[in-house]
Amino acid sequence: MIASTPRVTATHPSLPAVFLLGICALLNLYSPQPILPALAHWGGVTVGSAGLTISATTLGVALTAPLAGSLSDRLGRKRLIVWAITLMVACTLCCVLSTSFHQLLLWRFLQGLTIPFVFAVTLAYISEESSAGSRALVNSVYVAGTAFGGFLGRFVAGTTLEVVANWRYTFVALAVVELVVLCGTLFLLKKEANFTPSRSLLAGISGAWRHLGDMRLLLSFGVGFLLLFQQVGSFTYASIALLHAPYNLPPPAVGAVFLVFLLPVITTPLAGRINAARGPLFTYLLFSTAGAAGLAITLFGNVWCVLVGMALxxxxxxxxxxxxxxxxxxxxxxxxxxxIGLYLSGYYLGGAAGAIVPARLYAHFGWPGCVVLLVALAAVSCVFACIAWRK
Incomplete structure (x- = not known):
C-alpha cells in the first residue's frame, strides 16, 4: 500500500539535491574529451583509440540501465543512489592509479556501470515523490542538472589539465565534484515516502520485460535513441567542420562551443513549465522544431550562425x-x-550510433549532409512522439 505522507512539491528542500544528482548523471561520461591527446600520449595510442575511454563508459551504461531499474524497484531509491555515487567516486579515484591504458578503460567501464543507478533511479524517485502539479518542473530541473553536468565534466577536465598539466589530477577533480553530490544527496534528499517495493528482483525484471510489449513505451525509447543520436552527431561533426574551411577555428575556440550546454540549465525548467501546462507532446514538437531550425541556420556558413544554431x-x-x-x-x-532504465539503454545506444553513422555522409557531403540526416531524424522522432504520447 502506498504511504500517505506528503508528496514532494516544487519548493521541497530536496530540489537542490535533484539538480546535483542531474550533474552526477552526466559528469563522467564525456569528461575525457578535452584530455584525449594527453591520454593518447600517456597510453601510447592514437587520439582516436583514446576515445575508447568514452565508449567504455557508454557501454557500461547501456549494459546496466535495465538492471538498475529492476534493483531499484526492489531495494528502494535513495539507498541505491547513495551506494552508486559512492562506487562512482571509488572508480574515479582508481582511474588516477591506472598503470596502463587498458586498466584505465576497465575503470571507465566500471564507472559506466554506476551511472544508471543514479540516472534512472532519480527519475523514478522524482515521479513518485513529486506532486502531480510539480512533477514536470522537478523533472525539468533534474534534466537541467544533466545539461550542466555534461558541461561541467568537460570544463573541469580541461581546466585541470591546463593548470596542472597532468591528466591524473582531472579525475581527482571529478571525484571532488562527485563527493559534493554525495554529501548533498545524504543531507538534502529525503528518503522515499511513496515507494512500494516489488515482490522480488525477479518480479522487477519481469516488469521490465512486460514494458517491451507496450508500443507507446517502445516508441518513447525510440525518441530517446534519436535524441542523443542528434546531440552527439551534431556536436561531433560540427566541431570537425569548424576546424576546417571556411571557419578554420583553433581547437580551443571549437571547444568553447560546448559552452552552449549551459543554456539548457536555464531553458529546460521553462520547458518543464510548458510541459506542465500543455503536455509533453506539445512541448516536444515545439522544441524539436526549434532545434531543426537551428541546424538549418548552421548552413549559412558563418561562425555566429553555427553557434546560434547549435545552441538551439x-x-x-x-x-x-x-x-x-x-x-x-x-x-x-x-x-x-x-x-526508465530501458529508455536509458536506448538513449545511450543512440549516442553511440550518432558518433559513427554520420561519418560516411560527412566524408562525402560534409556538414550539410549531416544536417539533412539530423533534421530527418528529428522529424521521425516527432512522428514517434505523436503516435506514443497522444492523449
Whole structure:
C-alpha cells in the first residue's frame, strides 16, 4: 500500500539535491574529451583509440540501465543512489592509479556501470515523490542538472589539465565534484515516502520485460535513441567542420562551443513549465522544431550562425529529454524505474550510433549532409512522439 505522507512539491528542500544528482548523471561520461591527446600520449595510442575511454563508459551504461531499474524497484531509491555515487567516486579515484591504458578503460567501464543507478533511479524517485502539479518542473530541473553536468565534466577536465598539466589530477577533480553530490544527496534528499517495493528482483525484471510489449513505451525509447543520436552527431561533426574551411577555428575556440550546454540549465525548467501546462507532446514538437531550425541556420556558413544554431539544437535536445522522461514516468504505474532504465539503454545506444553513422555522409557531403540526416531524424522522432504520447 502506498504511504500517505506528503508528496514532494516544487519548493521541497530536496530540489537542490535533484539538480546535483542531474550533474552526477552526466559528469563522467564525456569528461575525457578535452584530455584525449594527453591520454593518447600517456597510453601510447592514437587520439582516436583514446576515445575508447568514452565508449567504455557508454557501454557500461547501456549494459546496466535495465538492471538498475529492476534493483531499484526492489531495494528502494535513495539507498541505491547513495551506494552508486559512492562506487562512482571509488572508480574515479582508481582511474588516477591506472598503470596502463587498458586498466584505465576497465575503470571507465566500471564507472559506466554506476551511472544508471543514479540516472534512472532519480527519475523514478522524482515521479513518485513529486506532486502531480510539480512533477514536470522537478523533472525539468533534474534534466537541467544533466545539461550542466555534461558541461561541467568537460570544463573541469580541461581546466585541470591546463593548470596542472597532468591528466591524473582531472579525475581527482571529478571525484571532488562527485563527493559534493554525495554529501548533498545524504543531507538534502529525503528518503522515499511513496515507494512500494516489488515482490522480488525477479518480479522487477519481469516488469521490465512486460514494458517491451507496450508500443507507446517502445516508441518513447525510440525518441530517446534519436535524441542523443542528434546531440552527439551534431556536436561531433560540427566541431570537425569548424576546424576546417571556411571557419578554420583553433581547437580551443571549437571547444568553447560546448559552452552552449549551459543554456539548457536555464531553458529546460521553462520547458518543464510548458510541459506542465500543455503536455509533453506539445512541448516536444515545439522544441524539436526549434532545434531543426537551428541546424538549418548552421548552413549559412558563418561562425555566429553555427553557434546560434547549435545552441538551439542543444536546448531542444534537453527539452525533449525532459518531455520524454516525463511521459514515461507518468505513463508507467508499475516498475517505473525499469522502464526508465530501458529508455536509458536506448538513449545511450543512440549516442553511440550518432558518433559513427554520420561519418560516411560527412566524408562525402560534409556538414550539410549531416544536417539533412539530423533534421530527418528529428522529424521521425516527432512522428514517434505523436503516435506514443497522444492523449
Amino acid at each position: 539544437s542543444c536546448i531542444s535536445i534537453f527539452a525533449g529529454q525532459s518531455a520524454s522522461t516525463g511521459f514515461i514516468s507518468s505513463h508507467c504505474q508499475h516498475d517505473r524505474s525499469s522502464a
